[in-house]
Amino acid sequence: MTTRRSFLSGFLAFPALFPIAARAEDAPPQLTLTPACGDAEPTIAQTEGPYFTPGSPLKRDFRADVEAVQGGGASAGSTLAIAGTPITIAGYVLTADCQPVPGALIELWHCDGGGAYDNEGFRLRGHQFSDDQGRWWFETIVPGLYTGRTRHFHVKVQRPGGPLLTTQLYFPGEPGNERDRIFDAALLLDIKEAPDGGYSRYDFVVR
Ligand SMILES: [Fe+2]
Known part of the structure:
Protein backbone atom coordinates (compact mmCIF):
# COMPACT_ATOMS: atom_id res chain seq x y z
CA MET A 1 0.00 0.00 0.00
CA THR A 2 1.24 3.44 -0.85
CA THR A 3 1.54 5.77 2.09
CA ARG A 4 2.13 9.47 2.12
CA ARG A 5 5.76 8.83 3.03
CA SER A 6 6.34 6.12 0.44
CA PHE A 7 4.74 8.34 -2.20
CA LEU A 8 7.37 10.96 -1.55
CA SER A 9 10.27 8.54 -1.34
CA GLY A 10 9.03 6.84 -4.51
CA PHE A 11 8.70 10.14 -6.27
CA LEU A 12 12.22 11.09 -5.34
CA ALA A 13 13.60 7.69 -6.31
CA PHE A 14 12.68 7.94 -9.99
CA PRO A 15 14.63 10.90 -11.31
CA ALA A 16 14.69 9.60 -14.88
CA LEU A 17 10.95 9.49 -15.43
CA PHE A 18 10.73 11.59 -18.58
CA PRO A 19 8.73 12.25 -20.55
CA ILE A 20 6.05 11.51 -18.01
CA ALA A 21 3.15 10.95 -20.40
CA ALA A 22 5.12 8.59 -22.60
CA ARG A 23 6.11 6.50 -19.61
CA ALA A 24 2.75 6.50 -17.89
CA GLU A 25 2.01 2.83 -18.54
CA ASP A 26 5.09 1.51 -16.83
CA ALA A 27 5.41 4.17 -14.18
CA PRO A 28 4.58 3.39 -10.58
CA PRO A 29 0.92 4.23 -9.96
CA GLN A 30 1.69 7.23 -7.85
CA LEU A 31 3.62 8.81 -10.69
CA THR A 32 0.93 8.77 -13.36
CA LEU A 33 -1.22 11.55 -11.98
CA THR A 34 -0.07 14.24 -14.26
CA PRO A 35 -1.41 16.56 -16.89
CA ALA A 36 -0.50 15.27 -20.33
CA CYS A 37 2.82 16.55 -21.47
CA GLY A 38 3.63 17.32 -25.07
CA ASP A 39 0.54 19.42 -25.62
CA ALA A 40 1.18 21.17 -22.36
CA GLU A 41 -0.56 24.46 -21.88
CA PRO A 42 1.02 26.66 -19.24
CA THR A 43 -0.64 26.27 -15.85
CA ILE A 44 -3.42 28.82 -15.65
CA ALA A 45 -3.00 31.86 -13.44
CA GLN A 46 -5.35 32.90 -10.66
CA THR A 47 -5.49 35.75 -8.20
CA GLU A 48 -3.14 35.64 -5.23
CA GLY A 49 -6.01 36.76 -2.98
CA PRO A 50 -5.70 39.08 0.01
CA TYR A 51 -3.41 37.00 2.24
CA PHE A 52 -0.06 36.76 0.48
CA THR A 53 2.91 37.83 2.58
CA PRO A 54 6.20 38.39 0.74
CA GLY A 55 9.50 37.27 2.20
CA SER A 56 8.52 33.77 3.31
CA PRO A 57 11.23 31.47 4.67
CA LEU A 58 12.88 28.67 2.73
CA LYS A 59 10.72 25.76 3.99
CA ARG A 60 9.19 22.68 2.44
CA ASP A 61 7.93 20.98 5.60
CA PHE A 62 5.14 22.98 7.23
CA ARG A 63 4.08 20.35 9.73
CA ALA A 64 5.98 21.89 12.63
CA ASP A 65 3.98 25.07 12.16
CA VAL A 66 0.98 23.16 13.36
CA GLU A 67 2.55 20.74 15.79
CA ALA A 68 4.32 23.47 17.72
CA VAL A 69 0.98 25.03 18.54
CA GLN A 70 -0.64 21.71 19.34
CA GLY A 71 2.20 21.00 21.75
CA GLY A 72 1.48 24.13 23.74
CA GLY A 73 3.85 26.44 21.91
CA ALA A 74 1.22 28.94 20.83
CA SER A 75 1.62 32.46 22.04
CA ALA A 76 -1.14 33.82 24.21
CA GLY A 77 -4.24 34.60 22.26
CA SER A 78 -3.01 32.87 19.15
CA THR A 79 -5.75 31.35 17.07
CA LEU A 80 -3.36 30.15 14.39
CA ALA A 81 -2.21 26.87 13.04
CA ILE A 82 -5.05 24.55 13.91
CA ALA A 83 -4.06 21.09 12.73
CA GLY A 84 -5.43 19.25 9.75
CA THR A 85 -4.92 16.01 7.86
CA PRO A 86 -1.29 15.63 6.81
CA ILE A 87 -0.76 15.89 3.08
CA THR A 88 2.26 15.65 0.82
CA ILE A 89 2.12 17.39 -2.52
CA ALA A 90 4.87 16.92 -5.06
CA GLY A 91 5.59 17.32 -8.71
CA TYR A 92 7.75 18.83 -11.39
CA VAL A 93 8.16 22.27 -12.79
CA LEU A 94 8.13 21.80 -16.56
CA THR A 95 8.44 23.94 -19.63
CA ALA A 96 5.72 23.69 -22.30
CA ASP A 97 7.92 21.20 -24.18
CA CYS A 98 8.18 18.99 -21.10
CA GLN A 99 11.64 19.87 -19.96
CA PRO A 100 12.10 19.84 -16.18
CA VAL A 101 13.17 23.17 -14.71
CA PRO A 102 15.79 23.07 -11.96
CA GLY A 103 16.05 26.01 -9.62
CA ALA A 104 12.47 27.21 -10.08
CA LEU A 105 10.84 29.07 -7.22
CA ILE A 106 7.77 27.39 -5.75
CA GLU A 107 5.97 29.30 -3.01
CA LEU A 108 3.07 27.84 -1.01
CA TRP A 109 0.78 29.51 1.48
CA HIS A 110 -2.54 28.45 2.90
CA CYS A 111 -4.85 28.71 5.87
CA ASP A 112 -4.75 26.35 8.84
CA GLY A 113 -7.22 23.61 9.60
CA GLY A 114 -9.59 26.17 11.07
CA GLY A 115 -9.55 28.40 8.00
CA ALA A 116 -7.23 31.09 9.43
CA TYR A 117 -4.15 32.54 7.74
CA ASP A 118 -1.11 33.60 9.73
CA ASN A 119 -0.94 37.22 8.66
CA GLU A 120 1.64 38.21 11.27
CA GLY A 121 4.19 35.47 10.74
CA PHE A 122 4.98 32.65 8.38
CA ARG A 123 3.14 29.64 9.71
CA LEU A 124 2.00 27.58 6.75
CA ARG A 125 3.99 29.80 4.40
CA GLY A 126 7.24 28.96 2.68
CA HIS A 127 9.13 28.62 -0.53
CA GLN A 128 11.66 26.28 -2.09
CA PHE A 129 13.55 25.87 -5.33
CA SER A 130 13.05 22.83 -7.55
CA ASP A 131 15.92 20.36 -7.35
CA ASP A 132 18.32 19.48 -10.14
CA GLN A 133 15.62 17.21 -11.65
CA GLY A 134 12.99 19.94 -11.58
CA ARG A 135 11.16 18.39 -8.64
CA TRP A 136 9.45 20.14 -5.76
CA TRP A 137 7.54 18.85 -2.74
CA PHE A 138 5.82 20.18 0.35
CA GLU A 139 4.69 18.37 3.44
CA THR A 140 1.83 20.21 5.10
CA ILE A 141 -1.79 19.86 6.17
CA VAL A 142 -5.06 20.02 4.29
CA PRO A 143 -6.25 23.60 4.67
CA GLY A 144 -9.57 24.31 6.31
CA LEU A 145 -12.40 26.37 4.93
CA GLY A 173 -15.05 16.26 -4.20
CA GLU A 174 -15.45 19.53 -2.34
CA PRO A 175 -19.06 20.74 -2.15
CA GLY A 176 -17.78 24.29 -2.39
CA ASN A 177 -16.03 23.82 -5.74
CA GLU A 178 -19.18 24.38 -7.80
CA ARG A 179 -20.06 27.54 -5.90
CA ASP A 180 -16.59 29.04 -5.89
CA ARG A 181 -16.31 31.97 -8.31
CA ILE A 182 -12.79 31.20 -9.49
CA PHE A 183 -12.53 27.41 -9.05
CA ASP A 184 -11.03 25.74 -12.12
CA ALA A 185 -10.94 21.97 -12.58
CA ALA A 186 -7.60 22.25 -14.39
CA LEU A 187 -6.12 23.08 -11.00
CA LEU A 188 -7.52 20.08 -9.16
CA LEU A 189 -5.17 17.93 -7.15
CA ASP A 190 -5.69 14.19 -7.52
CA ILE A 191 -5.62 13.32 -3.84
CA LYS A 192 -4.91 9.76 -2.80
CA GLU A 193 -5.81 8.81 0.73
CA ALA A 194 -3.24 6.87 2.73
CA PRO A 195 -3.08 5.61 6.32
CA ASP A 196 -0.77 8.47 7.24
CA GLY A 197 -2.61 11.23 5.37
CA GLY A 198 -3.02 12.14 1.75
CA TYR A 199 -0.74 12.73 -1.16
CA SER A 200 -1.00 14.22 -4.59
CA ARG A 201 1.13 14.86 -7.62
CA TYR A 202 0.86 18.12 -9.53
CA ASP A 203 3.13 19.40 -12.27
CA PHE A 204 3.38 23.08 -13.06
CA VAL A 205 3.99 24.11 -16.65
CA VAL A 206 5.61 27.51 -16.82
CA ARG A 207 6.21 29.98 -19.62
FE1 LIG B 1 -7.04 31.74 0.25
Missing part, protein backbone atom coordinates in the same frame (compact mmCIF):
# COMPACT_ATOMS: atom_id res chain seq x y z
CA TYR A 146 -13.18 30.04 5.28
CA THR A 147 -16.23 31.99 4.24
CA GLY A 148 -16.58 32.66 0.56
CA ARG A 149 -14.07 30.13 -0.81
CA THR A 150 -13.78 26.46 -1.48
CA ARG A 151 -10.76 24.57 -0.12
CA HIS A 152 -7.52 25.65 -1.80
CA PHE A 153 -3.77 26.14 -1.70
CA HIS A 154 -2.09 29.29 -2.98
CA VAL A 155 1.08 28.94 -5.02
CA LYS A 156 3.55 30.99 -6.99
CA VAL A 157 5.96 29.40 -9.46
CA GLN A 158 8.75 31.05 -11.39
CA ARG A 159 11.52 29.54 -13.46
CA PRO A 160 14.86 31.32 -13.33
CA GLY A 161 14.49 34.45 -15.42
CA GLY A 162 10.86 33.69 -16.25
CA PRO A 163 7.57 35.42 -15.46
CA LEU A 164 5.94 34.78 -12.10
CA LEU A 165 2.94 32.43 -12.16
CA THR A 166 0.44 32.95 -9.36
CA THR A 167 -2.29 30.36 -9.05
CA GLN A 168 -4.26 28.10 -6.69
CA LEU A 169 -4.75 24.36 -6.32
CA TYR A 170 -8.06 22.70 -5.46
CA PHE A 171 -9.36 19.55 -3.83
CA PRO A 172 -11.61 17.02 -5.55
